[in-house]
Amino acid sequence: MSISQFIFLLLSLSSFHVSNTSQASKQRYQYYSNVEAKINPFTPKASLIRYWNTHVTTNLPIPNFLLSKASPLTPKHLATLNKQPFTSLCSAPKLLCSFETQQNDDVSAQNGANFAIYSNKRFSNYGSSQNGGLDSFKNYSNNINANTDSFRRYSTGSTRHGGAFTSYSENGNVANTDFASYGSGATASSGEFRNYDKLVNVPDLRFTTYDSSGKSHKLSFSSYGNETNSGTETFTSYGKRVRSGTSEFDNYAVSSNILQSEFTSYSELGSGGTNDSFRSYSFSGNNPKNSFKNYATGSISGTDMFTSYRNRANVGENTFQSYAGKSNSGGATFANYGQSFNVGNDTFISYGKGSSGRTQFGFRSYGLGRAFKGYNKQGASFSEYRNFSATSGKIVNRWVEPGKFFRESMIREGNVIPMPDIRDKMPERSFLPLSVSSKLPFSSSKVVDVREMFHAREGSAMDRVITRAMEECERAPSRGETKRCVASAEGMIEFATSMLGNSVILRTTEGVNGSGTSVMIGTVYPINGGDVTKSVSCHQSLYPYLLYYCHSVPKVRVYEADILDVATKEKINHGVAICHLDTSAWGPDHGAFLALGSTPGKIEVCHWIFQNDVTWTTS
Numbered sequence: 001m002s003i004s005q006f007i008f009l010l011l012s013l014s015s016f017h018v019s020n021t022s023q024a025s026k027q028r029y030q031y032y033s034n035v036e037a038k039i040n041p042f043t044p045k046a047s048l049i050r051y052w053n054t055h056v057t058t059n060l061p062i063p064n065f066l067l068s069k070a071s072p073l074t075p076k077h078l079a080t081l082n083k084q085p086f087t088s089l090c091s092a093p094k095l096l097c098s099f100e101t102q103q104n105d106d107v108s109a110q111n112g113a114n115f116a117i118y119s120n121k122r123f124s125n126y127g128s129s130q131n132g133g134l135d136s137f138k139n140y141s142n143n144i145n146a147n148t149d150s151f152r153r154y155s156t157g158s159t160r161h162g163g164a165f166t167s168y169s170e171n172g173n174v175a176n177t178d179f180a181s182y183g184s185g186a187t188a189s190s191g192e193f194r195n196y197d198k199l200v201n202v203p204d205l206r207f208t209t210y211d212s213s214g215k216s217h218k219l220s221f222s223s224y225g226n227e228t229n230s231g232t233e234t235f236t237s238y239g240k241r242v243r244s245g246t247s248e249f250d251n252y253a254v255s256s257n258i259l260q261s262e263f264t265s266y267s268e269l270g271s272g273g274t275n276d277s278f279r280s281y282s283f284s285g286n287n288p289k290n291s292f293k294n295y296a297t298g299s300i301s302g303t304d305m306f307t308s309y310r311n312r313a314n315v316g317e318n319t320f321q322s323y324a325g326k327s328n329s330g331g332a333t334f335a336n337y338g339q340s341f342n343v344g345n346d347t348f349i350s351y352g353k354g355s356s357g358r359t360q361f362g363f364r365s366y367g368l369g370r371a372f373k374g375y376n377k378q379g380a381s382f383s384e385y386r387n388f389s390a391t392s393g394k395i396v397n398r399w400v401e402p403g404k405f406f407r408e409s410m411i412r413e414g415n416v417i418p419m420p421d422i423r424d425k426m427p428e429r430s431f432l433p434l435s436v437s438s439k440l441p442f443s444s445s446k447v448v449d450v451r452e453m454f455h456a457r458e459g460s461a462m463d464r465v466i467t468r469a470m471e472e473c474e475r476a477p478s479r480g481e482t483k484r485c486v487a488s489a490e491g492m493i494e495f496a497t498s499m500l501g502n503s504v505i506l507r508t509t510e511g512v513n514g515s516g517t518s519v520m521i522g523t524v525y526p527i528n529g530g531d532v533t534k535s536v537s538c539h540q541s542l543y544p545y546l547l548y549y550c551h552s553v554p555k556v557r558v559y560e561a562d563i564l565d566v567a568t569k570e571k572i573n574h575g576v577a578i579c580h581l582d583t584s585a586w587g588p589d590h591g592a593f594l595a596l597g598s599t600p601g602k603i604e605v606c607h608w609i610f611q612n613d614v615t616w617t618t619s
Contacts (some may be wrong), residue, residue, distance in 0.1 A: 002143075042075040044433040057502040058619045065508055066489045069546055071430045072077045081436045086453055094430035094543045096455045127156050135164040140169065151179045166194045183210045194222040205233040220248040222295065235260040247276045253288065262291045277305040282318070290318040297325045309333045321467035322350045399523070404607050405592040409578045411559050413523045416566055419514040424612040429546040437545075444470045454544050462544075469543045479585040483551040485541070492548060496536045497617040499552040507560065508614045509575040513561050522562030522571060527617050532557060532581060536616040537609070555582045558617055578615055579606040 040046060048070045072093050073081065080088050090097035091097035140151075154163065169177050182193065196207065207224065207252040224235065233253060241304070253261050266278060280289045295306060309320065323334060337348065403418030410417050432440075441449045446468060474484035482499065486492045494503050507527075527533070535558055538550040556578050563573035584601030586592070592605040609615050 015337050030176050037575045040075055042078070044071040044073055044078060044431075046138055048489050052493060053491055055497055056504060058505060060505065060619075061488075063504060063506050066492075068429050070489055071433050073433065073604045078436075079431060081433075082439075083344040085439050086211070087129075089436075090455065092432075092545075094428065094546075096427055096429060100312065126151070131159050134164070136164045136166070137166065139169065140165070151182075153181045154179075163192070163590075165196075167195045168193075170195050172296065173592050177205055179207045182207075192220050192222070196221075196224045207234070207238045210336055221252070224249075224251045224252045235261075235263045237265045238263075249278045251280045252278075253282045253290070256282070256288060263293065265294045265297070266292075276303070277307070279307045281306075281309045284361065288318065291321070292319070293321045294325070295320075295616060297322055297324045297327070305333050305335070309334075309337045318347070320348045322353065323348075324355060325350055325353045327355045400591040400595040402595075405595045406605060407596065408604050411521060411524055411561060411577055411579075411606065413524055414520055419517055419519045419523065419563070420608070422509060422542065422608055423612040424610065426540055426542055426612075429487045431545070431546045432487050434488040435489040437491065440487070442470065442473070442487070444474060444487070465542050466546075469541050469547060472549060477551070478529075480582075481551050485550065486538070486548050486550055487545060491597050492538055492550060494546075495550050496538075499536050500534065500616060500618050503619045504614055504616050505619045506614050507558070507576045507609070509609050509611060512611050515566075518566055519572070520564040520566050520569065522564045524562075526562040527558040527560065530557060533617060535578060537578065538614050539610075540612050551581065553578065553615075556580055558615060576607050576609040576615060577603050578609065586587060 044069060048067065049062055056062075069080075071202070075090075075094065083093065083534070089095070091612050092262060096117050131500070138159075151168075154165075163182075165182075168179070179196070195206070205224075235252070237248065238249065250268070252263065261282070263281070266276070279407055281292065282290050292309070306323070309318075320337070334351070375390060401420045403420040431437075441452070447470065450456075450466055450470075451458060454462060454466065456466060470484075477483045484491075484495050486495055496506075532555055535551055535556050537553050538548040541547045541549050557577070559577045561575050562575065563575050564570060565572050566615070581604045582601070583590075583592070583603065583605055586600045590600070592607075593599055596603060596605065
């Protein structure tokens with residue numbers, strides 16, 4: 001059989017017949033209908049088409065969505081991988097065997113400048129010994145998939161100099177960033193750092209020194225590592241040996257998920273009337289593991305204020321080692337510590353220990369179940385020490401994005417609702433061919449082999465990506481759930497058809513237009529007549545190759561809907577939404593209940609299918 005005859009056979013098998021599908025669905029569903037004769041029948045794409053035509057009986061050609069995720073391997077490369085998957089895997093295209101990118105050469109800028117955009121540099125020296133003037137960095141390494149950058153010295157030894165960092169490595173995926181020194185030894189200067197690695201998926205962040213040995217220096221740090229997910233952060237020194245300065249730290253690790261952070265020293269050995277404040281540390285975190293070692297240790301004649309530590313967090317493990325220890329003739333106040341949504345394992349070791357002179361202390365609120373080992377009774381006052389219960393008042397989790405969860409009644413034509421950010425922020429990768437993925441180890445018991453396969457150092461960002469994916473895939477299913485992680489398009493098809501039968505349709509949201517805005521619901525298309533049904537949802541996981549977490553979802557209703565611009569009423573997107581009718585097995589701290597104000601089993605919960613996620617239904 002010639003190649004052209006083979007392609008004709010594929011097209012014949014993929015004939016378009018959708019008599020039981022609406023005309024609107026025909027127009028919206030993306031079909032692979034123009035297979036070019038140059039496609040080699042021995043490529044992964046041709047193999048996937050054959051698999052679809054053999055296992056799916058809806059008479060619909062394979063969706064472009066699946067075909068676009070297929071491996072781009074050539075027949076020669078595929079044959080090599082089939083023989084030696086361990087040794088040659090990282091040479092495959094559209095795989096990420098390392099999240100560490102090659103950095104550019106060191107950059108040194110002694111003169112003032114206004115940088116609008118800078119990315120992935122090793123910045124050795126910027127603005128040192130400046131006299132007067134203002135330097136501004138607006139965006140540094142933002143919106144990069146894998147950030148690997150370092151900033152060694154910024155505005156060191158400057159006099160009457162202003163510096164502003166608006167955004168550093170924001171909205172990245174995997175961040176390995178290091179900021180060594182900011183404003184050290186500066187005199188009569190001011191500095192503002194607004195955002196450091198906000199909205200990062202897998203952070204590995206280090207900030208060594210901020211405003212060390214400064215004099216009469218006013219500094220503010222607005223946001224460090226907020227809304228990050230599953231990583232580590234360290235901040236070694238903030239405002240050490242400052243004289244007559246003012247330091248403000250607004251937010252550190254706020255609304256982060258499973259974050260391990262360490263803050264070593266804040267305002268240590270300050271003198272001459274320093275005024276320091278730390279407003280929020282790990283607010284609304286989910287399972288945080290925080291260590292704060294020293295705050296205002298050895299300060300003289302200064303005023304220190306810590307407003308909120310670990311408030312409204314969900315479980316976790318935290319240690320606060322020393323607050324205002326060995327201070328002299330100053331004032332220190334801790335407003336709120338550990339008013340957690342769910343109690344974690346927290347230890348506060350020392351407050352005001354070894355202080356002298358006329359140091360005054362205040363502690364307003366200290367939460368439930370804490371171990372407070374020692375504090376300076378002389379001169380210290382506790383305004384309030386109370387047991388805080390999550391049921392004593394309504395907790396609002398700020399990081400549940402508006403529109404992420406909604407009620408079924410909102411999917412009605414003409415309703416205006418907030419649309420969450422449904423954009424896929426993960427790196428572009430492809431599936432592996434089934435013949436290759438089936439040979440690779442994927443289990444926590446073989447994590448050493450997996451590290452070796454992807455050249456991942458233990459404890460590195462790549463290692464955390466690997467172990468987190470395995471933990472999620474190996475987690476026991478919830479009540480009524482059947483789950484599987486799939487590394488090939490064939491594996492996804494096989495799981496979907498095993499749950500729903502061979503007559504299935506893949507559905508996904510058309511695009512990302514409307515993300516983060518208010519949108520209007522247009523025409524609504526209830527799937528299977530709006531009856532309660534069963535579906536299979538597949539959610540993308542972060543891994544070196546394309547990996548999906550798929551699970552069968554019983555007792556749901558699925559909708560497709562046109563999404564309109566509120567002002568013009570023009571169609572800007574076409575969405576797929578799934579409504580879970582039985583939420584009785586969900587945890588009480590699930591974001592849906594925090595957002596909608598209910599409890600498990602009391603309400604149904606709906607959400608959109610995000611970009612590059614899918615749901616399967618029967619046809």
